[in-house]
Amino acid sequence: MNEAAVHTEHQTSTGVDNRMLMMWIFLASECLFFGSLISTYLIYQGESLVGPLPGEILNIPITSASTFVLLMSSVTMVLAVYGAQHKEFLMMKLSLLSTIILGIIFLGFQVVEFTEFVHHGLLLSTNQFGSSFYLLTGLHGTHVGVGVLYLISLLIGSSRRNGLGKDAGLNLEIAGLYWHFVDIVWIVIFTIIYLIPS
């Protein structure tokens, strides 16, 4: 292997790693994506002509528990990044595994909630609340699902003989950015949908 191939440190005109810059630009565009969905929910809120309505079926204690789970997953994610950056690989793997498990638990809460709502007669086409609620929270859940798969791929990668390579810290940090973003989107959704009275 020649020297150029071994030398992974590269130069950019901004002084920031291109992969890191790409992830931040992606997250900025995701702000617009979720901003549009949140606007749609707020515009449609209170416009439903038939039930069930938010006040009748939203289960705030259960959702608070799932919010706590996602918040804790952010803590374990940042610990995984810390482990990768400080070459504490056992800490990194355990924290990564914990984040994956917490992410799956959050998705489980969402499946339970959606199932309960369907039993109460709320479908995507029932009313404006149903369509905007399922769209917003469903797409957020999809992001969590993609994040879980992303983290599983990193965990499998870290189990190989060479681990995640020289860029382990950077790879984990970029994955962490995505995961934390999913968390901050939920912080906003939780407040707007569940806590602010309709």
Next chain:
Amino acid sequence: MSTENHTTKTHGSPLTPRDYIKIGLILTAITIVELIASYIDLGALVIPILLFLSLIKFVAVVALFMHLKYEARILTQMFTIGAVLATCIIIGLLVLFRNDPSDALGGVDPISGGHAARLLLGNILHI
């Protein structure tokens, strides 16, 4: 055009695992306060309080967990542009639909009464 290149560098966070756990506990405490605030009758103050608490959590996660506080300024600028534009989209659409009399489905009164857009904008922007 400048051809100067800079070697990429990591702007390490000085925070330790203990700090991260403390931050996590503080965020949990704020969530509990939010929950309590949503159950107490605070009148018109409830929405600004909940949005403010939510903003604190948002900024804390972005600055400390996503390490934006310790990263290059260009990343902060990049994310801030996205976040500000998203806020403008939300406010713009709410103002647009708030002033559109046809948004109540052809004049039929919705059964649930309160309109979130009016509620939010009325309390925050006083319009």
